[in-house]
Amino acid sequence: MPISKSRKSPFNTSNERGDDRLLQIEAVYDKVPVGLCYLNQDGAVVTINDQLSRLLGIDNDKAVGCKIEDIFPRHAPLLHMALLAARDGKIVPDGEVEVGDENFMVSAAAVVNDLGQFAGISVAYTNITELHRATRRLQETEQRTAYALENAGQWIWDLNIPANQVWRSPQYRVLLGLDPNAVEKPSVAWDILHPDDRAHTLQAFDNALSGRNPLFEAIYRIKRPDGGDTWILSRGKIVEYGPDGAPVRLLATSVDISMQKRIEEQLSSTVDQRLKLEEKLLTANRKLKNLSERDHLTNLPNRRKFSHLLRQTFGEAHEIRKSLAVIMVDIDHFKTYNDFYGHLAGDNCLVQVGRALNKVIKQTGGSLARFGGEEFAALLSVVSRDDAMKTAEQMLNSVAAMKLMHEASPSGLVSVSIGVAILNEDNSPTIAGPDDLLNLADTALYESKRNGRGRVSLWGSFK
Structure with a gap:
């Protein structure tokens, strides 16, 4: 049976003081643009504001005094867990529920009476539908970006210049044959450089820091776990400066150009072989011409x-x-x-x-x-x-x-x-x-x- 608003106050004080406290809660509830309700320690609805009533499609007066299961059948498990956590003095975790086509975050906080005793929980329903949609769009964008980067053999990195710490996007691990499930933590910026490429890469970085070049651009090698080298082309620019005008952040992309390098090396090798062959042919032709124009006996011209x-x-x-x-x-x-x-x-x-x-x-x-x-x-x-x-x-x-x-x-x-x-x-x-x-x-x-x-x-x- 519904509990009347004139029932004994849940705050274990005089009825008058309890009713005053409840009226204060109701007054606050009716003014905020969020769905709110107050549940006593037994899981019964003490009060519910108009926003939540409209959201759930229930009548305020009929809801008061009803158990959670009668008003929120689909949300009852979540709300009971909130009650238990609040009664035990634990942090009440937020939860999410669906109402129709919309998503809501359910947040609860413990309510105590004048003696400091647990009396129930105040529950807020916040519409996070747009946040969900924005999150999905962001996830879709991130997924498309990740696919594009991975397929293009690229990754993004963000360098904290004063701390000399760099963050790299997950594609870095995939493209270099590292454990893709490992969490990429900030690391020392240039620790991946091949020793032979360190000098010219740091020079390119210094040129970007000093403003001599508007962009950072460098080609270098990094070691793979299998012991081989991967050729990298990195391009980026300073995107943030400190109050004193000093560079603070470099944002860049890196692309695996190992295939191009192999093609260049093969082409260079082919060109070298061709030049050597041409030189041999020229030498052979000169010898043949010399033989054809020289007397074999006296070694004089013929x-x-x-x-x-x-x-x-x-x-x-x-x-x-x-x-x-x-x-x-x-x-x-x-x-x-x-x-x-x-x-x-x-x-x-x-x-x-x-x-x-x-x-x-x-x-x-x-x-x-x-x-x-x-x-x-x-x-x-x-x-x-x-x-x-x-x-x-x-x-x-x-x-x-x-x-x-x-x-x-x-x-x-x-x-x-x-x-x-x-x-x-x-x-x-x-x-x-x-x-x-x-x-x-x-x-x-x-x-x-x-x-x-x-x-x-x-x-x-x-x-």
Whole structure:
């Protein structure tokens, strides 16, 4: 049965004083925008304000005197627990209940009579529906952010600069292979740096602190539990300053760039390998070209190289109107030398003659080549007729000075015949190309042979 408001006061004082206390409570209850009720120690409703009556859809007068189970059947367990806690002098924990589509926080506090004895609890129903919605939205946002950060291989960190303490978001542990369930506590800011990356990272941090750079940006490595390294790109900025203007807080993000680094290293390795391969190919090509342009026996340039050099030098001489001399040299009676001494001796003879001729030519800055068989050819640029003839005579004498035996030769020694042809301003119009100059030197060579060998002939000086 409902308990009348005129019943004995729950405060164990005179009825008048108890009724006064109850009226005071009711007066307060009716003025606050929160659902309130007062339950005595037996769990009966002593008073309930209009806000809570409307919320629960009950009549104030009918509710008074009723047990918790009759008015709050779904909330009864929570309210009984509050009563027990309050009776035992314990802290009464808050609880949550649903009323329709709304959420309420239920808070209770012990009420004592004038003698300090437990008399009941005052219960408040606070609408926290919007708070729930905001919390859910925040959780959804945090979850989306967490997914985005984790999928992007990123985490957020917040550095307390004066304390040198850093907080990192949970993605840090996941991405580095740490225990994801462990609580990330503030730690020393730069303790994760690889020793080799510490200096430039701290320099980047100092640049941000001093204002030399508006942002902090650094690439560095950190150790993983498996002993490997993870490459990190961190970017952030100072977001809080103290009253004195000193930086207080740095907010930054870090991203795992290990994959990019591996690709860079592979690309760099590929480029290095390619450069090395190209260098090997260039070296091989140079060797091949050198082999293709050099006589394997005398190690002198061969006819192919000489022809190329002659064309190049002839063009330059024509262009700047400078002189050019071609000297053709032939070892006298070389066939009979081979027949008499054998081909190995003949090869040795070619090598020695080539060395003697080349020694003379080098002193003039000219070029000597083995033209073929027992023939040699030389080029002298920007040379007068007298100097060209002098060089040819020196070549003739250098071979004679070796005194190589040639018993099949009339002279008994190895000798050479030489022909010289000169391109100069006087005959330039009549010599059309390099082959013409070469043929003129060859003609002069055969003039030397025709006149007895072992001599020098100049084209244009004989009929």
